[in-house]
Amino acid sequence: MENNGWNEFEIGAMLRSFDGAATNIATTHTEDRNYSNSNSFTASVADWRIEKPLFNKDYCIDCQFCWIYCPDMSIISRDKKMIGVDMDHCKGCGICVEVCPTNPKSLLMYAEQQDEDVALAEWPEKETKEK
Amino acid sequence: MAFDKMELRDIEVWDGNFAAAQAMRQAQIDVVAAYPITPSTPIVEGYAKFLADGYVEGEFVMVESEHAAMSGCIGAAAAGGRVATATSSQGFALMVETLYQSSGMRLPIVLNVVNRALAAPLNVNGDHSDMYLGRDSGWIQLDAYSPQEAYDLNFIAFKVSEDHDVRLPCMVHQDGFMTSHTAQGVKTFTDDVAYGFVGEYKPMNDMLDLDHPVTHGVQTEEDWHFEHKARQHNDLMTKVMPKIQEVFDAFEELSGRKYNIVEKYDMDDADVAVVCMGTSVETAREVAKEMRADGIKAGVVGIRVLRPYPFAEIIEALKDIKAIAALDRSSPNGAPGMLFNELAGALFNTDSKAALSGYVYGLGGRDLTKAHLVDLYKELQANADAGKVLTPLQQFIGVRGPKLAYL
Numbered sequence A: 001m002e003n004n005g006w007n008e009f010e011i012g013a014m015l016r017s018f019d020g021a022a023t024n025i026a027t028t029h030t031e032d033r034n035y036s037n038s039n040s041f042t043a044s045v046a047d048w049r050i051e052k053p054l055f056n057k058d059y060c061i062d063c064q065f066c067w068i069y070c071p072d073m074s075i076i077s078r079d080k081k082m083i084g085v086d087m088d089h090c091k092g093c094g095i096c097v098e099v100c101p102t103n104p105k106s107l108l109m110y111a112e113q114q115d116e117d118v119a120l121a122e123w124p125e126k127e128t129k130e131k
Numbered sequence B: 001m002a003f004d005k006m007e008l009r010d011i012e013v014w015d016g017n018f019a020a021a022q023a024m025r026q027a028q029i030d031v032v033a034a035y036p037i038t039p040s041t042p043i044v045e046g047y048a049k050f051l052a053d054g055y056v057e058g059e060f061v062m063v064e065s066e067h068a069a070m071s072g073c074i075g076a077a078a079a080g081g082r083v084a085t086a087t088s089s090q091g092f093a094l095m096v097e098t099l100y101q102s103s104g105m106r107l108p109i110v111l112n113v114v115n116r117a118l119a120a121p122l123n124v125n126g127d128h129s130d131m132y133l134g135r136d137s138g139w140i141q142l143d144a145y146s147p148q149e150a151y152d153l154n155f156i157a158f159k160v161s162e163d164h165d166v167r168l169p170c171m172v173h174q175d176g177f178m179t180s181h182t183a184q185g186v187k188t189f190t191d192d193v194a195y196g197f198v199g200e201y202k203p204m205n206d207m208l209d210l211d212h213p214v215t216h217g218v219q220t221e222e223d224w225h226f227e228h229k230a231r232q233h234n235d236l237m238t239k240v241m242p243k244i245q246e247v248f249d250a251f252e253e254l255s256g257r258k259y260n261i262v263e264k265y266d267m268d269d270a271d272v273a274v275v276c277m278g279t280s281v282e283t284a285r286e287v288a289k290e291m292r293a294d295g296i297k298a299g300v301v302g303i304r305v306l307r308p309y310p311f312a313e314i315i316e317a318l319k320d321i322k323a324i325a326a327l328d329r330s331s332p333n334g335a336p337g338m339l340f341n342e343l344a345g346a347l348f349n350t351d352s353k354a355a356l357s358g359y360v361y362g363l364g365g366r367d368l369t370k371a372h373l374v375d376l377y378k379e380l381q382a383n384a385d386a387g388k389v390l391t392p393l394q395q396f397i398g399v400r401g402p403k404l405a406y407l
Helices: A065-069 A095-099 A116-121 B016-026 B041-052 B066-079 B089-104 B129-133 B147-161 B191-198 B225-238 B240-255 B280-293 B311-318 B338-347 B370-386
Strands: A014-016 A051-055 A075-078 A081-085 A107-111 B011-014 B031-034 B059-062 B083-087 B109-115 B140-143 B170-175 B184-187 B214-216 B262-265 B272-276 B298-303 B305-307 B323-328 B355-361 B394-397
Touching (some): A051 A081, A051 A116, A065 A075, A065 A095, B011 B016, B016 B041, B016 B109, B016 B147, B016 B170, B031 B066, B066 B083, B066 B089, B083 B089, B089 B109, B089 B129, B089 B225, B109 B129, B147 B170, B147 B240, B191 B240, B225 B240, B262 B280, B262 B311, B272 B311, B272 B338, B280 B298, B280 B370, B298 B311, B311 B338, B323 B338, B338 B355, B355 B370
Parallel strands (some): B031 B083, B109 B170, B140 B170, B272 B298, B272 B323, B323 B355, B355 B394
Antiparallel strands (some): A051 A107, A075 A081, B140 B305
């Protein structure tokens, strides 16, 4: 947000979520909403994260567990298809990885500086049960 | 709307509490969240009865503390309703945290404060300790000296507070028991005239405007907090007094009853003046008239608007006075009194040569008698004749034991 002077904002400890009227918000995808600059959607909290989840779509079964369990609505899913992680708002809690049921997991935690292509190339193999 | 109107006589015999409750009914408050406390209890009790009897359309929210009462008022005001409540003393003290919230959030809430001493020792009677406690909270503070004024100032409070250029909460003070429980003749408005004066509530940034969602009570740190506080102070310093004057003028036109930001009695040719608040003003007015028979040109200044502080009006009222007494009805606890300090602060950079002395009086409901004021005016005349304060700068009136005087 701009660092306005004392006379350049609306009175009260009050912030608007949207620029102008907000109608049919429930049926509008986040990226299409007219969020205001003071809405937390427009602020990145990526630097809160030490570890990040990486998504491997080759193993994903679109069960939506990660989407349901994510406490920050940072799993992007469209028409019940998992698309990826909103890395501006993900805080790296790892819950999505924990609840992912596939084998190998479709989401794994990596250090923040991990290169995504390398991680995908070296994704773990399917674990087999020992007889 | 689905409520009954009440037939009132032109003059009703009401105490200050009932007068305030009637004003709250006539202003058609949407939400009262309250935790009743002596001596303000009958105000919210009165509103609750009017509500139960179908004379007002609103909500009465019973809460578990005064902190919760003001919190409920904040929520209702942010949602977009006309909101009021009442409290005193310990309850007021418990409310303090939320007083700063409501003013910082710029929510127009009217709080009737029936002034009462602060414990310990526990005391239910009137002094100005709670009123003084609120003076840095960012609220507007109006002081009523009688039931009539408690009635009138409630309407004025809503009209000032809810103005979109102001949007600051407003306290209407009256003295515990001396005003709140003393029945006097009160000139009334009909319900239609009263509501017509206050007007329909005009919401601003209300949470119930679902097409324009807002977050109230946000957090700001060192990057924004100062600007918000500066804005609030600016509006208190520049926007509130003109609005109060405008509403006082409109009220006079409607009722014939004239209010002033600083009330002056017998001040035109006065040499000596007492500055005080609450019921003491009426006592001082009576004594001032009597002092004139003894050749002492005595006057009285009553503070009607305590916050924002009437800096310019005080200077104007006291500019030709030779000796001034600041009467503080709250223990300064290790300092000169608030009125003494603030009068000194106003007069210091002026041409005033007035001898200014401070008096602490009336704590815990102790009476300020006419005899006290006669002695006080004589001291002031001696100061005026000498051109300086002959007594210590701070004295206590009406306390038992060896004379207390400091500074």
